[in-house]
Amino acid sequence: MADDDPRPLTLRDVSEASGVSEMTVSRVLRNRGDVSETTRAKVLEAAKALGYVPNKIAGALASQRVNLVAVIIPSMRNMVFPEVMAGISSVLEDTELQPVVGVTDYEPEKEERVLYEMLSWRPSGVIIAGIEHSEASKAMLKASGIPVVEIMDTDGTPIDTAVGISHRRAGREMAKAILRAGYQKIGFLGTKMPLDYRARKRFEGFTEALAKGGIEVIEQEFYSGGSALAKGREMTQTILAREPELDFLYYSNDMIGAGGLLYLLEQGRNIPGDIGLAGFNGVELLQGLPRKLATMDACRSEIGRKAAEIIAARVDNPDAEFEKIIELSPKIAYGDTLRR
Amino acid sequence: MADDDPRPLTLRDVSEASGVSEMTVSRVLRNRGDVSETTRAKVLEAAKALGYVPNKIAGALASQRVNLVAVIIPSMRNMVFPEVMAGISSVLEDTELQPVVGVTDYEPEKEERVLYEMLSWRPSGVIIAGIEHSEASKAMLKASGIPVVEIMDTDGTPIDTAVGISHRRAGREMAKAILRAGYQKIGFLGTKMPLDYRARKRFEGFTEALAKGGIEVIEQEFYSGGSALAKGREMTQTILAREPELDFLYYSNDMIGAGGLLYLLEQGRNIPGDIGLAGFNGVELLQGLPRKLATMDACRSEIGRKAAEIIAARVDNPDAEFEKIIELSPKIAYGDTLRR
DNA sequence: GTGAAAGCGCTAACAG
DNA sequence: CTGTTAGCGCTTTCAC
Numbered sequence: 223m224a225d226d227d228p229r230p231l232t233l234r235d236v237s238e239a240s241g242v243s244e245m246t247v248s249r250v251l252r253n254r255g256d257v258s259e260t261t262r263a264k265v266l267e268a269a270k271a272l273g274y275v276p277n278k279i280a281g282a283l284a285s286q287r288v289n290l291v292a293v294i295i296p297s298m299r300n301m302v303f304p305e306v307m308a309g310i311s312s313v314l315e316d317t318e319l320q321p322v323v324g325v326t327d328y329e330p331e332k333e334e335r336v337l338y339e340m341l342s343w344r345p346s347g348v349i350i351a352g353i354e355h356s357e358a359s360k361a362m363l364k365a366s367g368i369p370v371v372e373i374m375d376t377d378g379t380p381i382d383t384a385v386g387i388s389h390r391r392a393g394r395e396m397a398k399a400i401l402r403a404g405y406q407k408i409g410f411l412g413t414k415m416p417l418d419y420r421a422r423k424r425f426e427g428f429t430e431a432l433a434k435g436g437i438e439v440i441e442q443e444f445y446s447g448g449s450a451l452a453k454g455r456e457m458t459q460t461i462l463a464r465e466p467e468l469d470f471l472y473y474s475n476d477m478i479g480a481g482g483l484l485y486l487l488e489q490g491r492n493i494p495g496d497i498g499l500a501g502f503n504g505v506e507l508l509q510g511l512p513r514k515l516a517t518m519d520a521c522r523s524e525i526g527r528k529a530a531e532i533i534a535a536r537v538d539n540p541d542a543e544f545e546k547i548i549e550l551s552p553k554i555a556y557g558d559t560l561r562r
Numbered sequence: 563m564a565d566d567d568p569r570p571l572t573l574r575d576v577s578e579a580s581g582v583s584e585m586t587v588s589r590v591l592r593n594r595g596d597v598s599e600t601t602r603a604k605v606l607e608a609a610k611a612l613g614y615v616p617n618k619i620a621g622a623l624a625s626q627r628v629n630l631v632a633v634i635i636p637s638m639r640n641m642v643f644p645e646v647m648a649g650i651s652s653v654l655e656d657t658e659l660q661p662v663v664g665v666t667d668y669e670p671e672k673e674e675r676v677l678y679e680m681l682s683w684r685p686s687g688v689i690i691a692g693i694e695h696s697e698a699s700k701a702m703l704k705a706s707g708i709p710v711v712e713i714m715d716t717d718g719t720p721i722d723t724a725v726g727i728s729h730r731r732a733g734r735e736m737a738k739a740i741l742r743a744g745y746q747k748i749g750f751l752g753t754k755m756p757l758d759y760r761a762r763k764r765f766e767g768f769t770e771a772l773a774k775g776g777i778e779v780i781e782q783e784f785y786s787g788g789s790a791l792a793k794g795r796e797m798t799q800t801i802l803a804r805e806p807e808l809d810f811l812y813y814s815n816d817m818i819g820a821g822g823l824l825y826l827l828e829q830g831r832n833i834p835g836d837i838g839l840a841g842f843n844g845v846e847l848l849q850g851l852p853r854k855l856a857t858m859d860a861c862r863s864e865i866g867r868k869a870a871e872i873i874a875a876r877v878d879n880p881d882a883e884f885e886k887i888i889e890l891s892p893k894i895a896y897g898d899t900l901r902r
Numbered sequence: 903g904t905g906a907a908a909g910c911g912c913t914a915a916c917a918g
Numbered sequence: 919c920t921g922t923t924a925g926c927g928c929t930t931t932c933a934c
Contacts, residue, residue: 230684230706230707232911232912233911233912234911242920243920243921243922244911244912244913244921245912245913245920245921245922246919246920246921248912248913249913249919249920252913254913255919255920256919256920257919257920258919258920261919261920273701273702273705275678275681275682275702275705275706276682276911276912277682277684277910277911277912278682278683278684278912279619279622279623279628279683279684279910279911279912280623280910280911280912280913280926281911281912281913282619282912282926283619283620283623283910283911283912283913283925283926283927283928284911284912284913284914284925284926285912285913285914285926286913286914286926288619298638298644298647298648299641299644299645299648301639301641304638304639304644305639307638308638308639311665320679322662322663323662323663325651338615339660341615342615342616342617342618343618343619344570344617344618344619361613362613362615365571365613365615366570366615367570448849449846449847449848449849449850450850451846451847451849451850451851452849452850453850454850455850480850481850484850484851484852488852506789506791507789507791509788509789509791509792510789510790510791510792510793510794510795510820510821510824511791511824512824512828572927572928573927573928574927582904583904583905583906584905584927584928585904585905585906585929586903586904586905588928588929589903589904589929592929594929595903595904596903596904597903597904598903598904601903601904616927616928617926617927617928618928619926619927619928620910620926620927620928620929621927621928621929622910622928623909623910623911623912623926623927623928623929624909624910624927624928624929624930625910625928625929625930626910626929626930
C-alpha cells in the first residue's frame, strides 16, 4: 500500500490494468459506441479499482466540446440571483450541460475580466445578467460564436437573446396601481447604485406613469451597504421625518420594503389606509411578515429556467431559428399594503 | 466585414497577424520570460484587434496546471453559503486562483457526482462543506492528490484539513446560557433533514449540556420546505399549542427563529421574561427585526477566508506543514431574547 | 530575446 | 466490436 506516486491516473493506466485498448476504455467510460458486455465490465472494474477520474481537459481539447455553461451574475448575496441559479440548474440537470458561476459585484470591469476568464474555457453557452455591457464585453460575446442569453431585463437590444421582464413597464404598472388607489404623495426609496440599471428603469417607468396621472415623486431616499432590513427601517423613518405627508412609499426591493413595513407597524400607522407600501421582487420572505407587502414578482426562477432551455436547445441545434426577446409579464401582488 | 468563419481564434492566428512566432506570442500573453518591448506591443495589438481569447483548455493540458478551486456546497438558497463564498472570493481575488461552485442539495449522491465532475477538471484544490462524506467521495478526494479543505464543521476526522466551528460545542454553550438564565421548559424547533449533520450535532450538544443541568427538551417541532420565516411562525404556534408551559425555544436557524419572534411579539408575549428565544447563524437580517434574536455566529465569512488562504498557501508551497483542524470559537449574541 | 520540436491525455476518423 | 493513427491548441524544453 506504499502508493507514493502522485501522478494522476490516465486512460493508459486503466487500459493496462484491464488489458483493453485506450480507445475502447474511452468508449466504455463515455458510453459511446458498441462495446461487448464482457469488456465493458472489465474496464469498469479496473477503472473503479484504480479510482480513475477522466481528465476533461484533455477530453475537451480533443473533442472540441465543453459541456459548461457560463453564468455571470452581479452578486450571490442578493437572493434574486441564487433563485435564478436554481431555475437554471433545474433545467440543466436533465442535460449534459453544467453551470459555472462568475460574480461581477456590479462592476463592468470585473464583468469583463470574469467573462474573459470564462470564455477562455470555451463554454457551450453564456447566460449573463443584464442587457447593459461594456463594448469590450459585447465584442467578446459576439466573437465567441456561442449562444448568449441576457437575463432579467428586456429593455434594450440583446446581443443574441434576452429573457426577462421590462423593468420600465414594471415601474409603470406599479404607478398605475397607486394612482388607481388614489395615493397622492409618493416617496421612493432605493439603493445608491448608479449601475443598477434595472432599478433605474423601474424608477423611470414609475415617474413617467405617475406624471401622466399628474403626480410626482416628492421625496427620495437612498442607501448603500448594511442590512437591507435595518436600512429599510432607517430610511423610512428619515424620509417621513422630512416629509410627514407622504402617503405612499415605493421601495426598490422587498427587503428594504419589509424593513419599512415593520417600522411603520411599530409606529402604529394605518396601512394601507393612511400610507401604502410596495416593494419589488416577490421574495419568499414576505410570506412570514405580519402583513404581506405589496410587490411584483421578478419571475426569477422562470427566467432561469427559460434561459437554460434556450441554451440547451441551441446547443443541440445550432442552426434553428430563435426569438430574440422573451418578455415575461409579472403581475402585481397587492398583499396587505396597497389599497385596490 | 463578411467574417463568416466560426472557428475560434488560435495562437497561430495572432502569430500570423503579428509576424511573431507562436511561442513568443504565448510568452507575451502570459507575461512570462523576457520579450522586447517592440514585439510585445506588436503582439498585444494584434491580439486585441483580432479579439483573441486564449484557450485555457489547451493551456492547462500543456502546462498541467489549472488555476481553479472547486467549492462544493449544499445549497445557494441558504444565505450561509453565499456568505462563505464571499469570504472565499475575497481571498482568491488576490491570487491566480478562481473558485468554481458546485451544489449538492444536501444529497450525498449528488455530492459524489458533482465532486467527480469537478475533479475531472483537475482543479488545484477543493473546498467542500461538511466533514461527513460517502466512502466514494472520500476516496476520490484522497486520490486526487490536491489540497482539500472541509469547512463549517470540525466535529470529525478531516480528510486533509478542516476549518469551522464545533457545532456540538455551539449547542452546549447555548444550553449553558439557557441554564444560567434559569429557563426550565425547553422546546426545540428545526428542519426535517436527517442529513443536516451540523444541526444534529448542535442538538446533541444542546441536550447533553441541558441534561447535565438536570433539564431536558420537552417538545420538538420540525419542518421542511416553504418560507422559513412563515414556517417559524407556524411551528411556534403549533409547539406552544401542544405545550403552553414552554419558556424557551431553541431554533436550529435564525430564519425560523425570526418567524417565531415576530409571532410571539404579535401575541404580546413577554420576551425574554416569560419566554426566551435563540437561533443560530448570526444572519444580517436579524439587525432589522423589532427585537434582536439571540444567536450564535457561525463565522461564515471567516471560514471562507481561512479555507481559501489554506488552499492558496498549499498551492504555492505543497510541501509545507499544515494544521489539520482549525476550530473557530463563536460567541453567543444575547440580543433581546435571552436573559443574561 | 526568439524559435523549433515534442508532447500534455484524450477522442475523431478510419481500418479491420 | 476493437484497435491504430493523428491531431486538438497550447507550453515545456532546449537550441540559437
